[in-house]
Amino acid sequence: MRGATKKPNAGLAASLQRGPQEWRRRYARRIRLIDAFVVAWAVAGAYGVRFGFSELPNDNSKDLDYLLLAAVLSIAWWLFLGTWGSREPRILGSGSDEYKRVMAASGWLFGSVAIISYALRVDVARGFVGLAFPAGVIGLLAARWLVRQHLSVERSRGKSTSRILIIGGPLAVSHLVRSLRTAPSAGYQPVAAHLPGSAHATAAIAAHLGVPVTGTDSDVEGILQVIEETNVDSVAISAGVNLSPEDLRRLGWELAARDVGMILAPALTDVAGPRIHTQPVAGLPLIHVSTPKLTGGKKVAKRTFDVFGAGLLVLVLSPVFIVLALLVKVTSPGPVFYKQERIGLGGSTFNMLKFRSMKVNADAELQQLLKQQGAGDKPLFKVENDSRVTSLGRLLRKYSLDELPQLLNVVMGSMSLVGPRPQREGEVALYDDAAHRRLYVSPGMSGLWQVSGRSNLSWEESIRLDLYYVENWSLMGDIVILLKTFKAVFASTGAV
Numbered sequence: 001m002r003g004a005t006k007k008p009n010a011g012l013a014a015s016l017q018r019g020p021q022e023w024r025r026r027y028a029r030r031i032r033l034i035d036a037f038v039v040a041w042a043v044a045g046a047y048g049v050r051f052g053f054s055e056l057p058n059d060n061s062k063d064l065d066y067l068l069l070a071a072v073l074s075i076a077w078w079l080f081l082g083t084w085g086s087r088e089p090r091i092l093g094s095g096s097d098e099y100k101r102v103m104a105a106s107g108w109l110f111g112s113v114a115i116i117s118y119a120l121r122v123d124v125a126r127g128f129v130g131l132a133f134p135a136g137v138i139g140l141l142a143a144r145w146l147v148r149q150h151l152s153v154e155r156s157r158g159k160s161t162s163r164i165l166i167i168g169g170p171l172a173v174s175h176l177v178r179s180l181r182t183a184p185s186a187g188y189q190p191v192a193a194h195l196p197g198s199a200h201a202t203a204a205i206a207a208h209l210g211v212p213v214t215g216t217d218s219d220v221e222g223i224l225q226v227i228e229e230t231n232v233d234s235v236a237i238s239a240g241v242n243l244s245p246e247d248l249r250r251l252g253w254e255l256a257a258r259d260v261g262m263i264l265a266p267a268l269t270d271v272a273g274p275r276i277h278t279q280p281v282a283g284l285p286l287i288h289v290s291t292p293k294l295t296g297g298k299k300v301a302k303r304t305f306d307v308f309g310a311g312l313l314v315l316v317l318s319p320v321f322i323v324l325a326l327l328v329k330v331t332s333p334g335p336v337f338y339k340q341e342r343i344g345l346g347g348s349t350f351n352m353l354k355f356r357s358m359k360v361n362a363d364a365e366l367q368q369l370l371k372q373q374g375a376g377d378k379p380l381f382k383v384e385n386d387s388r389v390t391s392l393g394r395l396l397r398k399y400s401l402d403e404l405p406q407l408l409n410v411v412m413g414s415m416s417l418v419g420p421r422p423q424r425e426g427e428v429a430l431y432d433d434a435a436h437r438r439l440y441v442s443p444g445m446s447g448l449w450q451v452s453g454r455s456n457l458s459w460e461e462s463i464r465l466d467l468y469y470v471e472n473w474s475l476m477g478d479i480v481i482l483l484k485t486f487k488a489v490f491a492s493t494g495a496v
Contacts, residue, residue, distance in 0.1 A: 023154075023159070023160040023161075027089070027093070027147075027151065027160070028087055028089060028092070030147060031092065031144070031147065032082075032087065034143045034147060035078055035081050035087075035140065035143075036078055037143075038136065038139040038140050038143050039074050039077045039078050039081075039136055039140070040074050041135075041139060042132050042135040042136030043070045043073055043074045043077070043132050043136070044070065045131070045132075045135060046070075046128050046129075046131035046132035046135060047067070047070045047128060047132075049127075049131055050125055050128040050131060051125075051128070066125065066128065069128075070128075073113070073132070076109060077105075077106065077109055077136065080105040080108065080109045081101075081102065081105045081106075081140075083105070084101045084102075084104055084105035084108070085101055086098060086101035086102045086105055092148075092151075093148055093151045093152070093155075093160075093185070093186075093187050094148075094183075094185055094186040094187060095186075096476075098144060098148075099141055099144065102137070102140050102141060102144060103137060103141075106133065106137050106140070110133045113129065114129075151185075151187075152185045155185055155186075155187050156184055156185070158189070160187065161184075161187045161189040162187055162188050162189065162233040162234050162261070163189055163191045163230070163231065163232045163233050163234070164180070164188045164189060164190055164191065164232055164233065164234045164235070164236055164263075165191065165192050165193070165194060165226065165227060165230055165232040165234070165235045165236070166190055166192075166193050166194070166211075166235075166238060166265075167193075167194045167195075167196065167223065167235060167237045167238065167241055167243075168195070168237060168238030168239055168240045168241045168265075169195065169238070169239060169240020169241065169242075170195060170209075170240070171239075171240065172238040172239035172240045172265075173193045173195065173209060173238055173240075174209055175238075176190075176236060176238050176265055177190045177193065177209050177210065177211060188234070190211050191211060191230055191232060192211055192212050192213070192214045192230045192232070193209050193211050193212070193213050193214070194213070194214055194223060194226050195213060196223070196241060196242040196243060214226045214229065214230060220243075220247050220250055220251050220254065223235075223251060224251075224254055227255075227258070227260060232260065233260065233261060234260060234261035234262070234263055235251075235255060235260060235261070235262055235263065236263040236264075236265045237262070237263065237264055237265065238265040238266075239265075239266065294440070294441055294473055298473070298475075301475055302416065302473075302475065302478070303413075305417070305475060305478065306410050306411075306416050306417050307410075307411060309410075309417050309482075310407045310408075310410035310411045311411055313407050314407050314408070314411065317404060320401075320404070321404065321405075324355055324396070324401060324404070325355070327392055328355050328356055328392065331390065331391070331392045332356075332390045332392070333360065334356055334360040335356060335360075336355065336356060337353055337354065337355065337356060337405060338354045338355070338357070338358070339351040339352070339353060340352050340354070340424070341424070341425065342423060342424060342443065343422060343423060343424070343425055343428045343439065343443075344414055344415070344422055344439075344442060344443050345439065345440075345441065345442045345443070346440075347428075347439055349425070350409070350414035350415075350422075351414075352406060352409060352414075352415070352422055353405035353406055353408055353409055354402045354403055354405055354406070355396055355401065355402040355403075355404065355405060356393070357389055357390060357392070357393025357394075357396050357397055357402045358388045358389055358390060358393055359388055359390060403445060406445045407445070409445075410445065413442075414442070415442060415443050415444060415445060416441070416442040416443065416444045416445075417444060417445055417478065417482060418445070418446055418447060418477075418478040418481050418482060419441050419442050419443050419444025419447055420438040420439075420441065420443055420444060420447055420466040420469065420470065421443060421444065421447055421449070421450065421466075422443030434463070435463050435467075437467055437470055437471075438463070438467065438470060440470050441469075441470055441473065446481060446482060446485040447465070447466060447469060447481065448465040448466065448468060448469045448481060449461070449462040449465040449466060450485065451481055451484035451485055451487075452465055
């Protein structure tokens with residue numbers, strides 16, 4: 001413990017040299033400037049639309065009061081965005097928390113304006129406020145999204161990332177390393193692993209993890225030495241760490257003195273933020289994970305969204321339906337629509353509709369083709385270079401136009417706009433226990449794996465994404481997936 005009394009001073013000296021990362025300072029400065037520009041643009045635009053730019057305000061009119069209100073509102077809006085933590089480095093660049101805080105700060109500001117004006121009986125032009133609020137929120141969200149795209153490109157090239165040391169047991173560390181590498185846009189770059197109490201087979205463990213195992217000391221001093229040697233920005237502590245609660249607390253103090261972030265990564269897989277709730281009990285941060293249930297109001301909301309969304313799309317796309325139906329009928333003999341039995345909610349069967357993209361009786365040749373390609377015993381199977389597809393069918397499949405009739409399935413209730421992709425009975429027969437959870441919700445026209453690579457993904461990755469959707473459904477998530485679907489379809493990514 002004698003060495004422990006010297007470490008804080010060394011940590012304070014190191015913190016003076018290290019400081020925040022340059023990319024974090026640059027990114028935060030960029031966000032502050034963009035927020036100021038968007039807020040000024042929204043308020044000035046609303047003022048101009050409501051009162052006009054042609055005449056300058058004079059002392060004898062209310063225009064001067066509204067000009068002062070516009071200036072105060074702009075400054076207050078910019079300050080609210082900072083106060084609500086929408087520029088915190090921890091949330092910038094990934095996740096939805098940044099957008100939520102932007103909307104919360106804006107909502108509180110304009111709610112406060114409404115309450116104050118009502119309480120003091122101040123006559124505020126509703127048109128001015130009604131224009132500034134939506135224009136500013138949309139502008140702020142769009143600007144944050146554009147900046148985030150630029151940051152994502154930088155991170156894909158290995159720039160603007162946080163160097164992270166992962167501490168824990170071999171299995172937990174391995175899982176965390178793989179997970180962080182699959183999400184480079186989050187900005188965490190695993191550079192080393194520390195396995196307290198796992199001194200045996202260090203080389204083998206390092207080869208398995210794909211990052212160097214820098215040490216196996218189980219004391220705080222050894223961990224701090226590793227941090228200094230690797231020059232990391234953050235430390236992630238996962239399951240299986242062989243440290244006492246007192247040592248973890250002391251490690252937190254030492255990291256704070258060195259301006260190194262401390263992250264606790266519990267052994268939870270594919271659990272979205274809204275399902276996680278922290279409750280402090282006796283000084284312990286207990287994590288509660290709620291059970292996902294698509295019942296009651298959630299079920300009604302999803303079904304209402306499906307009916308209105310699919311019904312509107314059918315009306316808007318009805319001319320496209322007619323043109324495609326005529327093309328299918330003219331270019332190849334056979335029916336316009338193709339019906340195939342698929343497995344839906346709870347294992348029930350239904351006929352999924354498509355525009356016919358293959359020659360008649362194509363199903364009779366499927367098993368032979370799968371045997372030739374050695375894919376007959378694999379779920380989510382795909383036939384490579386399928387000779388049964390017509391020339392028009394290839395075009396329809398490339399842009400997913402053959403799947404438009406499934407909007408009728410959505411209206412009738414056998415499918416949803418978003419959900420796990422419905423599969424054949426033969427594919428469902430190959431499911432394991434985990435894969436059967438896909439059947440807990442209605443199958444969808446689009447889903448997470450369709451917008452994450454479509455048929456380019458492996459079966460394991462596809463089922464993981466579908467299970468994540470089932471476990472973490474939200475209406476906003478459905479909307480985001482639908483928006484990404486248009487991008488994936490027009491880019492024809494992974495189309496067959």
